Amino acid sequence: AQSVAQPEDQVNVAEGNPLTVKCTYSVSGNPYLFWYVQYPNRGLQFLLKYITGDNLVKGSYGFEAEFNKSQTSFHLKKPSALVSDSALYFCAVRDIAQGTYKYIFGTGTRLKVLA
Amino acid sequence: DGGITQSPKYLFRKEGQNVTLSCEQNLNHDAMYWYRQDPGQGLRLIYYSHIVNDFQKGDIAEGYSVSREKKESFPLTVTSAQKNPTAFYLCASSIEQAGKETQYFGPGTRLLVL
Numbered sequence: 001a002q003s004v005a006q007p008e009d010q011v012n013v014a015e016g017n018p019l020t021v022k023c024t025y026s027v028s029g030n031p032y033l034f035w036y037v038q039y040p041n042r043g044l045q046f047l048l049k050y051i052t053g054d055n056l057v058k059g060s061y062g063f064e065a066e067f068n069k070s071q072t073s074f075h076l077k078k079p080s081a082l083v084s085d086s087a088l089y090f091c092a093v094r095d096i097a098q099g100t101y102k103y104i105f106g107t108g109t110r111l112k113v114l115a
Numbered sequence: 116d117g118g119i120t121q122s123p124k125y126l127f128r129k130e131g132q133n134v135t136l137s138c139e140q141n142l143n144h145d146a147m148y149w150y151r152q153d154p155g156q157g158l159r160l161i162y163y164s165h166i167v168n169d170f171q172k173g174d175i176a177e178g179y180s181v182s183r184e185k186k187e188s189f190p191l192t193v194t195s196a197q198k199n200p201t202a203f204y205l206c207a208s209s210i211e212q213a214g215k216e217t218q219y220f221g222p223g224t225r226l227l228v229l
Contacts, residue, residue, distance in 0.1 A: 032216055034218070041203075042222060042223065043119075043121075043205055043221050044158075044205065044207075044220040045220070046218075046220075049216075049217055051214060090157065090158070094216055094218075101146045101163060101165045101209065101211055102160065102163060102173075103148075103209070103218050105157050105158045107156070107157040108156075108157050
């Protein structure tokens with residue numbers, strides 16, 4: 001069965017420093033991987049996805065993620081964090097079992113950017 | 116949140132009452148989903164539908180019901196059988212065209228019990 005893991009409940013980073021939010025996955029076959037961000041009392045916003053192609057995926061708000069097949073990881077990164085990046089981040093994988101359209105989400109990582 | 120609307124933003128339920136949460140999308144997506152999010156927790160799938168007039172139970176379907184009579188609409192009813200309904204409910208829809216698969220979310224409905 002497909003699954004994703006976000007090993008850190010919270011990540012703290014100083015404003016202006018690079019940030020990384022970790023995600024590892026377990027899938028059979030080629031993974032479809034996604035990152036979403038959630039601000040308080042809001043729905044999830046799509047940031048970026050990897051389906052095929054370049055291992056470095058660029059997304060919204062200056063975020064990027066690197067697909068690493070050997071390490072089964074899809075870490076979210078940003079070169080210089082902003083206080084406004086503070087939010088809850090979810091990694092997700094699409095279940096590719098035949099006949100299903102489910103997306104499986106990690107437990108989320110709270111990012112706190114300190115001024 | 117664009118293209119997916121949820122109403123109301125806040126909903127209050129009295130004990131023993133059924134309440135219905137609305138979800139509408141104008142993205143022409145085939146698949147739609149309902150998730151429940153409890154404070155400080157991740158998303159749990161309640162129901163999903165990949166085509167009109169068909170839907171499947173997710174991981175926590177007990178106490179909930181859905182219908183999918185139109186492509187644009189996927190209402191969720193929280194029945195009196197759901198004993199702990201207080202949560203943030205998120206509706207989503209997805210493109211299922213090969214190579215373009217992506218799920219998008221509505222703004223959410225917060226359900227509170229009086």
